[in-house]
Amino acid sequence: xxxxxxxxxxxxxxxxxxxxxxxxxxxxxxxxxxxxxxxxxxxxxxxxxxxxxxxxxxxxxxxxxxxxxxxxxxxxxxxxxxxxxxxxxxxxxxxxxxxxxxxxxxxxxxxxxxxx
Amino acid sequence: xxxxxxxxxxxxxxxxxxxxxxxxxxxxxxxxxxxxxxxxxxxxxxxxxxxxxxxxxxxxxxxxxxxxxxxxxxxxxxxxxxxxxxxxxxxxxxxxxxxxxxxxxxxxxxxx
Numbered sequence: 254x255x256x257x258x259x260x261x262x263x264x265x266x267x268x269x270x271x272x273x274x275x276x277x278x279x280x281x282x283x284x285x286x287x288x289x290x291x292x293x294x295x296x297x298x299x300x301x302x303x304x305x306x307x308x309x310x311x312x313x314x315x316x317x318x319x320x321x322x323x324x325x326x327x328x329x330x331x332x333x334x335x336x337x338x339x340x341x342x343x344x345x346x347x348x349x350x351x352x353x354x355x356x357x358x359x360x361x362x363x364x365x366x367x368x369x
Numbered sequence: 370x371x372x373x374x375x376x377x378x379x380x381x382x383x384x385x386x387x388x389x390x391x392x393x394x395x396x397x398x399x400x401x402x403x404x405x406x407x408x409x410x411x412x413x414x415x416x417x418x419x420x421x422x423x424x425x426x427x428x429x430x431x432x433x434x435x436x437x438x439x440x441x442x443x444x445x446x447x448x449x450x451x452x453x454x455x456x457x458x459x460x461x462x463x464x465x466x467x468x469x470x471x472x473x474x475x476x477x478x479x480x481x
Binding site: 257284290292293294295296297298301303311343345347349350355357358360361362363 | 373377401410411412413414415418420458462467468469471472473474
């Protein structure tokens, strides 16, 4: 089975702290994604990476950065956490999709982050 | 840009009832369409997909048909079970094929 794991299920941090969310996949996928999930808004893409050391901004990158030093690991960094970053964060991975071939994204269980 | 609109929940049903969740989309070109499901405490799982007009995706008793003329991809199940209680997300993969655009999600609660 494909496994996407995230370092924490629940996390509580204070405003201004630097926060690291880690994601690891075991399927040798090139693509990795970070989303945030908020009620009524669905999932919104923060960043994605299509190769080691490569990254691309998603729809809501402000206040976030990412790191991909190894193929299996993709980290999301909140440089200075704020209360409006309280959310559920989901990581996903996939093989690249080309043309009409879509390769399924596999999701981790999520990290519920609360910023006080 | 691409967008997906789905009906807001929660949708509350009795077991064995018929379920429909509406989904419409806006996209350039010919997107692929998906339904993902999120069970309590878990990440999202792909439920079904359709990659071209008039395709029907199906899985676990759920069905959805890609309707290009109405830009819709409504999810249906003829007889729901308590175990179908979850949040359902409609999504599309557009011209940038590696990215998904999600709708807001619909929470479904099935009561015994």
